[in-house]
Amino acid sequence: MTNKNEGTASRIYLVVNFVILILITILFSWHATRYYSDWNNGLESFMKNMAVSLSYPAWTYDKRVIEQITAVMIEKDEIISVVVYDDKNNKLVVKEKKLNLTTTDLLFGTKRLDRTYNLIYADTYVGKVIFTYIDRSTRTFLVVSGTGAALLYIVSALLILNIKKSKKLAAMVNELNELNAELEMAFNELEETQNKIINAEKMAALGKLMVNIAHDINTPAGIIYSSLTEQQNRIDNVVKKFQSDQLTEEDFKDCLDTISELNQIMLRNAKRIIELVQSLKRTAMNEMTQTWSEVNVKSLVNDVLNAMHPRLRKTKIEVVTEVDDNLVAYTVPGAIAQILMNLIDNAIVHAFEYDNPGKIVIKFEKVMSRNKEEYLQLTFSDNGKGMDEETKKRAFEPFYTTDKENGTGLGLSIVYNLVVDMLGGDIELESEIGKGTTLRIKIPLTKKNA
Template sequence: MTTRKERNFNYILLNLASFVLILFFFIWFSVDYYRNWGVELETYLKSFSESLSYPAWTYDNRVIEQLVKVMVKKKDITFVSVYDDKGNKIITSTKEFSPNLFDQIFGTKHFTKTYNLNYADTFVGKVTFGYVDREPREFLQVIGLVLASLYMVIFLLISNLKKNQRLAAMVKELNDMNSELELAFNELEEAQNKVINSEKMAALGKLMVNIAHDVNTPAGIIYSSLTEQQNRLNSVREKFQSDELSEKDFLDCLNTITQLTEIMLRNSRRITELVQSLKRVAMNEMTQTYSEVSIKSLVDDVLNALHPKLRKTKVEIVTEISDDLVVRTMPGAIAQILMNLIDNAIVHAFEYDNPGKINIKFEKIKNKNEKEYLVLVFSDNGKGMEPEVQKRAFEPFYTTEPNTGTGLGLSIVYNLVVEILGGEIELESAVGKGTTFKIRIPVDK
């Protein structure tokens, strides 16, 4: 039978062990969270820098100014400065940052990062970002308060083992802890939504860069054709002025100019189609409103916008969509779902370089209550998923490619289908036999 002194000693040891464990967890969690925050922010800054390369190359200051204004609105960013290839400042956008009492107590730091802007292996300038780490420090402060509250509850629980009459006080402390945990959870959820929105903006920026690369080829053909056309016209003019122009020379010139004009018209139409597809996809991304939409046209726009990325792979995409399939839904959400599924398949199912096929099928069905649904069946014949990967596929930040992926692609798909569109999503996969996503979305009337 233990004495009162031994029991008190055991209580002290238990309290000390609890304190050490919670302190260790807080230190580990703080270091890991701060590092991940830095990695995610740097990834976002790099992605945004890539989106500035083409405007900097073309000296399109209006586009640069618009992109910089969007970037400086991010909570952690304090300023963005863009320079040309000669070091001359093109634009600077600054957001006022005034250190408050929190910053002074917890040592909020100010950082700068500079990235070179390269387009087509050519240095076209650089961009400098200024940012602070107030947000992760605020978040870790909340976690620290929660863990401190947790330790206090444990301390009270151990103390109440000696005095049962203080049980009511312990319950009250537990209720207080639950309230603080709920508050922390809400803040975590809000932070996750911000990261998801940042990921969507970064994806849109990458899409713009890819389209810009794809426009280069027809633009170069048009330039070459114009140059040849000018040379031929100059040659004919010189012969005409010197009375050496023959009928054959004139007819050859007409035929050549006709051919070159057809080439330029064909490539101009290609550029127009690419730009229009990007414009429609971008507008859909930015506006989450319901409207009547042709699903086939929407899918064609998405595939056109992704063409620069798809043509670098060995993946074939086959669609099965009726020309008259028109529904009232959120076209932006549907486009985002499709883009993320295609990107996920390229990266994970085929690992970029492997050949394969993606099948996209849309149809409209009715249930027993005559309620209409838009059904998407998205399947690939890639490497498939392990059972454990399937279970966690829709978890935020879960990825099997930590060096290249953010783990947000399928999480965004799930959020759009279930939370935004009120639909359902099913995942079927087998190792070596591919993966199928079945999505059912209620049609708005």
């Protein structure tokens, strides 16, 4: 009887173990397939986004920006080399790092793979980028996961037999903790890479701003040059008449009047150049320093609008500001300036699509919360085309954009990070198709002596 019971128990044990083995195999296969798909899709998305960010610098042959962007790319663990070509198949930038395949890599079958993406700007082929990467992380994951699945089966079998149950469970918990630590490290690396990409985008935007200001300075500089030339001609003419005793009082007076008018013209245009340069200087310094200080909000807004004037004047957009002349806040001027610049640029590209007429209203005011805390509130609104529900939900996601050709998907993401992470505020977005968009940003005001 005992032998019969033992035989029955043994058969049940084998059936249970077989069922457990089948379930673990199915679970492992599903999980491994999903992990590889997520890894592959994530890496492909990263490469595509990087290719998009390289299209404009490749079009302008801006090697400095290409160097900055590829420097961020090569820091990703899987990527071992990035080669950027122009439209004539000439190498623009090559970034690579040394790859040492270990015995473990050879054992796991780690492969070296390539992917090529064309660089398209304004529907024009401007070059290509070739990524070389390895699938070490996926191979390692498969081996580790396979090992984990095998251990799970062994532990399950041991649990059925009630042998060393506590010890095996503790070993599995430790292994899971190690896997969680690795996942946390991978997440931190991803976050660091994202911050570097955002900084690269910020520097590229500042460079574009300087180029636009330079174009805007050309006009008053040309007027000054023309006025000086005319003034010199008038003086030379008077000197010739004086030397030949042909200078009359009327000629001399006419020369003085003309020179006076020309001086006024030159003074006005020189003042314009000084204002442009000072606005750019203050905006650029605020962008770079990111320090806390007291600032007149209206002056800061005017500096940003002066810096953005070359871009705005090419549109049909009217910008209206509602800011008290004496509104002073202790905050990070560079963060406020960058928030405004990104919001204006985002409205130009997405709300009005470059050439449509429209209106932007920028309003700053101090508000008091229910618990008597003081906030600086920015209300930024436009009467553009608005957003649908899907766009509103994903508006602050990095790399999400409705303009695949020109947008980078970082504008509103940078605004969100500055408002929430740096300034400790919050941001609300309201939008409706055909009725425009409104963003309300509340920033807590810190006392200067705090």
